[in-house]
Amino acid sequence: MAGSNFSLTLRRQALRRADREALVDGAARWTYAELDADVDRHAAALLAAGLGPGELVGVLGRNTATYVLELLALSRIGAISVPLNWRLHPNEQAYVIDQAGITALLYDDDFAGDAGRLLAGTGLRTAVANGDRVVGDARRLAALLAGQPAGVRVPDAAKEPGDVHRLLYTSGTTARPKGVIHTYGNLTANHLAQLLELELTPQDRILVSAPLFHVSGLEAPGLATFVAGATMVLTPTFKAADIARVAAEEHVTGMVLAAQILFGLLDLAEPPDLRSLRYLLFAGVAPRVRQEVKRRLPHVRLVDTFGMTELCNGACYLDAAHEQSKLGALGAPFPGVRIEIVDERFQPVPPGVEGEIVVRGEKVSPGYWNDDEANRRTRRDGWFLTGDVGRIDADGYLWFVDRRADLIKSGGENIASAEIERVLAQHPDVAEVAVIGVPDPTWDEVPKAFVILRDGATVTGEDLREHCRAELARYKVPKYVEVVTTLPRNDSGKVLKKGLREIEAAR
Incomplete structure (x- = not known):
């Protein structure tokens, strides 16, 4: 049914909250009405470039409004987006392109050289440049956009919950990157969980500094910002000083930070003005650091989490009521998510006993793209085997112990x-x-x-x-x-x- 297409969220918000600010990228700003109209223009331009439903399209770029518009437009036309890690070597990017079967590439001007090499050395048939420079047979997005009539409308492609929305490639910490499938149903489950667990409202202003090729940028809460009718604020870098400046200037209410960025914020010579901040989402931070953050930001909810790409972000967040009494825990499972601890015979263990963390539910990816061996290794009886060791206490809260490999x-x-x-x-x-x-x-x-x-x-x-x-x-x-x-x-x-x-x- 067409109602499963995420892009319809923008249609609804353009009607309900037409004048509310939806997206901020430096000095550039979009209301929901403007964002929805611009997504239509981008969708029409991509169709004019020869892209179509079901096509796998790589997206290579930094955190910009154009990047967000492209992702939303690809959803609108029913293509499958594959955000590419711009920090990878071109040979690694080429591996991802060929392993996924990507046939078209959208890229920022900064990556024109990489795009040229990828066009020459992979199965790509076309590329579209965001900027003015072009490589090979790449086409300019600006020219395609200029050719679209005012008020152009592109129908939202009909999608079922089980249809593939995108592929996100893992970072390859133990082997070559694997393409994690995210369905439209995965997105819906995650967005509802984000709204409930982070208590998102239209008044929120969510900073996205994590790269949009990563699940933390896209889904913590990422695109759920638009479901809430809130405002997404972008930063092109994830440096502590830039994040502090933008968070203060834009009166940001929530953000996700990697551990080293959190350390960087604490060590800034001038503490940032974060009076508007309502929550801070992170993982893997020592209790001492967490307590220091709480001392400096007593009004901020500190949200520990357990998540990974295969879970379409998180499986649980620590709730505000148990920040201190469950210090060190990662929270209880989201609605629609089950977490169990199993022993080496795949049998559930009692509360407090350590074992492997396994997860199932509507947020869990159905598998890896074109990788039967990895799917066999990580799936069993409907459960996803995380490879992490943990325990669950008598109240149902998850505690992380270690990576099994570590x-x-x-x-x-x-x-x-x-x-x-x-x-x-x-x-x-x-x-x-x-x-x-x-x-x-x-x-x-x-x-x-x-x-x-x-x-x-x-x-x-x-x-x-x-x-x-x-x-x-x-x-x-x-x-x-x-x-x-x-x-x-x-x-x-x-x-x-x-x-x-x-x-x-x-x-």
């Missing part, structure tokens, strides 16, 4: 790297930390910590090991502590422990 096996004991990281992060001189297992002739593996210190800190590795001895069992204390200035990360800001293992292996 458990350190030392002398017959399983050590959670996240537990060591939590203890080290409590030290006042530690800004960030990541722990991995490194080979040991006696114990098979022992913990090694990579630590970024706060400015001016003089603490030594042995000082930090002593700090751990006061909190941890002896076998959990890192045998090695290395002070570093940076940590390898993926595009969502998550530390790549695979990268740390590769650094160790090369030594």
Whole structure:
């Protein structure tokens, strides 16, 4: 039924909230009536470029209004959008294009060189440039838009809940990127969950700084902003200073931040004016940092979450009523989502017992695109196997323990790297930390910590090991502590422990 097409959300808001501000990109602003009309113009331009329903279309660009308009227009015409990670090497982008079967590319002017190489070396048949420069047989979006008559209307393509809306490629932290399928039904379930769990209203102004090729940018709450009739505010970068400036100028009420951006905000010489901020969404932040944020922003709801691309963002958020009493928990499952903890025989375990986190429900992706082996490995009896270790308490709240791949096996004991990281992060001189297992002739593996210190800190590795001895069992204390200035990360800001293992292996 046509009602399943997400683009119809804009039709409704253009009628109900025609003059309310919908989208902000620097000085450029759109009301809902203007946004809906501009999506029609873009949809007509894309049809004129030869794009059509069901076609897989790559989108290569930064967080701009044009990028958002293109995603919305692709939905309107019934094409399948594939946001491309602009930080990947062109060879990796080429892999994604060919693995997905992308036949057309929309790209920002900044990426004209990459587009030219991709046109020459992949199965792309056409490309459309956002800016003035063109490459190969690429066409200019501006010229196509100029050719559309005033008031042009493009019918919203009929879509069922099970139809594919987009493919989002994972960051490839353990292997090559995998294309996660998001259906129209996944979007609907996520948007309803965002409205309920974040209590979104038309008065909200949501900052989107995470890249729009990532699920955090698109869906936390991302496109749900338009479902709420609220305002989406874009930033082209995800630097702490830029985010602080835009959040203050635009009176932002909510945003999602990667851990290192949150650290950056705390360390700014001039604290940003965040009096309008209502909630802050994040994951993987140490309790000490969380408490420091609460001290500085006591009026802000701090929302811990458990999520991933395969879950169309989150499976649970920590509710405001339990911010302190459940400190460290990730919340209870969203409506329509089930979370269980299972043992190695795939049997449910009692409350408080650790095991693998498995999820099912309307938000869960139906699978990976053209990857039967990965689907067999991660799906069982309708459940998605996350590969994460956690526990659920007696009240139904999820607690994260570690990535299964990051458990350190030392002398017959399983050590959670996240537990060591939590203890080290409590030290006042530690800004960030990541722990991995490194080979040991006696114990098979022992913990090694990579630590970024706060400015001016003089603490030594042995000082930090002593700090751990006061909190941890002896076998959990890192045998090695290395002070570093940076940590390898993926595009969502998550530390790549695979990268740390590769650094160790090369030594």
